[in-house]
Every structure is written in structure tokens, then in C-alpha cells.
Amino acid sequence: MKKALITGITGQDGSYLAEYLLSLGYEVHGLVRRVALEQPEHRLSRLRGVLNRIQIHAANLDSYASIFHIFSKQKFDECYHLAAQSFVAESFADGFSTMATNINGTHYVLAALRELQPECRFYFAGSSEMFGKVRESPQKESTAFHPRSPYGISKVAGFHLAMNYREAYGMFCSNGILFNHESPRRGYEFVTRKITDGVARIKMGLATGLRLGNLEAKRDWGHARDYVRAMHLMLQQPSPDDYVVATGETHSVREFCELAFAEAGLDYRNYVSKDESVYRPAEVDLLIGDYSKARSVLNWRPSVDFQGLIKEMVQSDLELAAQRAGLALARV
Numbered sequence: 001m002k003k004a005l006i007t008g009i010t011g012q013d014g015s016y017l018a019e020y021l022l023s024l025g026y027e028v029h030g031l032v033r034r035v036a037l038e039q040p041e042h043r044l045s046r047l048r049g050v051l052n053r054i055q056i057h058a059a060n061l062d063s064y065a066s067i068f069h070i071f072s073k074q075k076f077d078e079c080y081h082l083a084a085q086s087f088v089a090e091s092f093a094d095g096f097s098t099m100a101t102n103i104n105g106t107h108y109v110l111a112a113l114r115e116l117q118p119e120c121r122f123y124f125a126g127s128s129e130m131f132g133k134v135r136e137s138p139q140k141e142s143t144a145f146h147p148r149s150p151y152g153i154s155k156v157a158g159f160h161l162a163m164n165y166r167e168a169y170g171m172f173c174s175n176g177i178l179f180n181h182e183s184p185r186r187g188y189e190f191v192t193r194k195i196t197d198g199v200a201r202i203k204m205g206l207a208t209g210l211r212l213g214n215l216e217a218k219r220d221w222g223h224a225r226d227y228v229r230a231m232h233l234m235l236q237q238p239s240p241d242d243y244v245v246a247t248g249e250t251h252s253v254r255e256f257c258e259l260a261f262a263e264a265g266l267d268y269r270n271y272v273s274k275d276e277s278v279y280r281p282a283e284v285d286l287l288i289g290d291y292s293k294a295r296s297v298l299n300w301r302p303s304v305d306f307q308g309l310i311k312e313m314v315q316s317d318l319e320l321a322a323q324r325a326g327l328a329l330a331r332v
Contacts, residue, residue, distance in 0.1 A: 003027045005076045007061065007109065008083030009054070012185040013125070015046035017080060017228040018054055024232075028054045029074060031061075031083065046185050061105030064112065071116045078235050080123045081109050084158075085151070102154035103161070110165045110173070121172040121235040124162040127155045128179040128220065128246070128287045138220075138290040141177065141242050159242075166240050174234040179220040179246035179289040181227040182309060184316035191253060192221065195260050196313040200321035202271055203264040211275035215254040218286045222247045223304035223312075233298040246289020247302045259307060263314040 004021050008014045009030030021028050028050075032043070044051060057074075059066040061083055083105060085098045106124065113120050131139045132148035147153045159175050166173040186193040191212065198210035222245075230245040254268075261268035294300045304312070 001025060001027050002077045003029070003075070004078040004080065005029045005031065005070075005074070006080045006082060007031045007105075008081075008125075009056075010044055010046060011082060012046065012183055012187070012224050013082050013181070013228055013231075014080075015050075015185060016183070016225050017082070017231060018047065018050055020225075020228050020232065022050060022053055029076070030054055030056050031059045031067075031070065032056055033058070033060060061101055061108065064108040067108045068112045068115070071112045075117060076120050078121045078123070079109065079113060080125075080231060080235075081106060082125045084125065084154075098150045099154050099157075102151070103157045106158040106161050110161060110171075114165060114169055114171060118169065118171055121240075122162065122165075122174070123231050123235055124158055124173065124175045125231075126159045126175045126177040126242075127152065128177060128289060130156045130159060130177065131287065134286060137286060138246075138248065138288040139177075139244065140290040141244055141293055163242070172235070172240045174237075174240040175242040176227075176231055176234060177242065177244045177289075178227055178230075179222065179244070179287060181222045181224040181245075182313065183224040184313050185224065186313070192256060192313065193317075195253075195257055196310070196317045197321075198271075199260045199264050199266065199314055200317035203266065203318060204321040204325045206321060206325060209271050209273060211273050212253065212257070213275060215257065215272075215274065216252055218250045218252045218288070220246045220248070220250050220288045221256070221306060221309060222302045223309050226302045226304055230294055230298060230300045233294075233300055237297070241297070243294045243298065244289045244291050245294055245300070246291045247306070248289060248291060249306060250286065250288035251306055256310065259310045260314050263311055264318065 004026050006014050010032055018028050057070050059070050084102045129152035130145045130147050132152050133146040135144045145156050147156050162173040162175050165171045182192040201207035227245050257268040257272055
């Protein structure tokens with residue numbers, strides 16, 4: 001039985017990956033901050049269905065000692081490093097914390113693995129935000145990076161750290177350059193979930209409108225459940241490498257709004273207004289990935305299309321909004 005460690009296991013990707021690895025017969029371990037163990041109903045909610053089948057360890061990515069301690073007690077076949085401060089807007093607000101967590105945390109995990117378990121296969125969660133002000137479209141593994149946010153910069157640093165450990169020490173380190181991937185488990189601070197939650201709240205009479213930033217920004221959106229399959233496939237290859245994971249399609253925030261509101265029988269133009277206060281200081285206008293390498297080498301393809309993703313997210317948030325509305329009525 002293979003044994004895997006997932007940092008960031010409480011997040012969207014971590015929870016889907018945990019479920020997927022369990023379905024393949026893995027023994028799954030996860031790193032969480034101690035506060036998650038103190039507030040399990042909130043912090044571990046995405047793992048509710050598998051908590052009794054995984055092992056959780058408290059550790060702090062800002063502390064090399066705590067990371068080292070975990071690897072000194074447990075031996076792993078694979079390590080999926082997903083933990084990060086991943087909200088781009090927050091990285092502008094607090095660039096220091098984003099850099100410290102995302103860069104140092106990655107370095108600490110790699111350094112501890114090199115010292116204690118150099119044979120463990122390592123996956124780093126890169127991001128399409130590393131491309132930023134794109135030099136070519138679509139973007140592929142050889143496209144130059146030009147990040148436009150502290151988050152993007154921190155991911156470029158992590159990408160090169162993993163590459164350096166691969167080249168300097170012969171470790172199995174693969175980078176996934178993942179384009180935007182969403183699901184009903186997406187955090188509410190991200191624009192896609194902000195939209196689908198807003199649709200549900202408006203439909204249920206819990207809100208009257210939705211304020212958004214740049215409606216013309218274009219992204220390549222896929223489903224997180226598909227993307228964790230690609231992560232796993234990268235670590236099953238004979239040698240480590242870097243892969244773009246995307247759908248090869250790009251859609252605007254406006255298109256996302258139109259389809260999401262239509263799913264609930266609404267016209268987005270009646271409810272959505274622009275809020276320039278949430279515009280990025282340096283915008284990324286267009287992202288679209290070329291995943292031909294992942295298709296040919298990993299035999300990976302996305303299975304959920306743009307419309308299917310939106311439908312699933314809206315339906316899930318409608319159910320949650322109905323529950324909230326019922327609770328509110330019960331309190332009256």
C-alpha cells in the first residue's frame with residue numbers, strides 16, 4: 001500500500017485528492033495547522049466524508065522544525081505540496097505573509113525530504129498566475145513567466161525550488177502548472193464561488209445584487225476533481241517533469257456570470273454591478289493553457305466542461321442557500 005502526504009489537505013484540491021488517493025488504495029496523511037484541529041467543524045468540513053479514513057498531523061509551514069518532525073516520524077512514497085496562500089487579492093494586501101508561507105514553506109518541505117526521505121516523490125502545485133502578462137497564447141510548459149502578483153511571484157519561486165532540487169540532488173520533483181480549477185468546494189473569496197453563491201442567495205431572496213471586479217478578464221476554467229487526477233499521474237511517471245494542466249478554452253468572468261445566473265433562471269444584467277475597488281493593481285487579462293503534453297504523456301484529459309462546472313456549482317450553492325433560508329425561517 002502506497003503512503004501519501006498532502007499539505008493543504010483541508011482545501012478544495014486537498015480534499016478531492018485525498019478522496020481520489022483513497023479510492024486507489026493509498027494510506028493518506030495530511031498536514032494541517034493546529035487551529036484546524038481546534039475548529040474541526042469549520043476547518044475540516046471538506047474532509048467530513050473521509051476523516052475516519054485519513055491521518056491528520058498538526059504542523060506549521062512557517063516552521064522547518066515542525067515539518068522536519070513529521071518526516072522524521074512517518075515515511076511517505078509521495079508528497080503533494082498543495083498548501084499555500086492562494087488568494088491573489090490577499091497577496092496584494094499582505095505580500096510578506098504570502099511570500100513567507102509560499103516560498104519558505106515549499107523550501108522547508110523540500111529540504112526536510114532531502115534530509116530524511118530523498119526517494120519520496122514530490123509534487124509542487126504551480127499556477128497559471130506564474131504566466132501573468134502572457135508572452136504567447138496558449139501558454140505551455142516553455143512559455144516564459146511574467147507574474148503580476150505577489151502570489152504569482154511566490155509560485156514562480158516554488159516552481160524553481162522544485163526544479164533545483166530535481167536537478168541538483170536528483171530528487172523526483174514534478175511541477176504542475178495548473179490553470180484555474182473550481183468546484184462546489186471553492187472558497188467564497190474566489191470570483192467563481194462568489195458568483196455562484198451570489199446567484200443562489202439572490203434566487204432565495206437572501207440578497208438583491210452582486211458586485212464584481214473586471215468582468216472582461218478571461219480564464220481557462222476546469223474542475224478540481226479532474227485536476228487532482230493529473231497531479232497523481234505526474235508522480236507515476238518514470239521520471240519527473242513539468243506539465244500544464246488546463247482545458248484549452250478561455251471564458252470571461254462575464255460569460256461565467258451569464259451562464260451561472262441563467263442556470264437559476266435569472267439574467268445577470270439585472271443583478272451584477274462593477275466594483276472597481278476590487279480590481280487588481282496589475283491585472284492578468286487572458287489565460288489559456290495548452291495541455292497537449294499532459295494529454296500525450298499522462299493520457300490525461302478534462303472530463304467536465306465549462307457549462308457542466310457552472311451547473312454543478314450553482315446547483316450546490318442553491319441547495320446550501322435553501323438550507324440557510326430554512327434555518328433563518330426556523331429562527332423567526
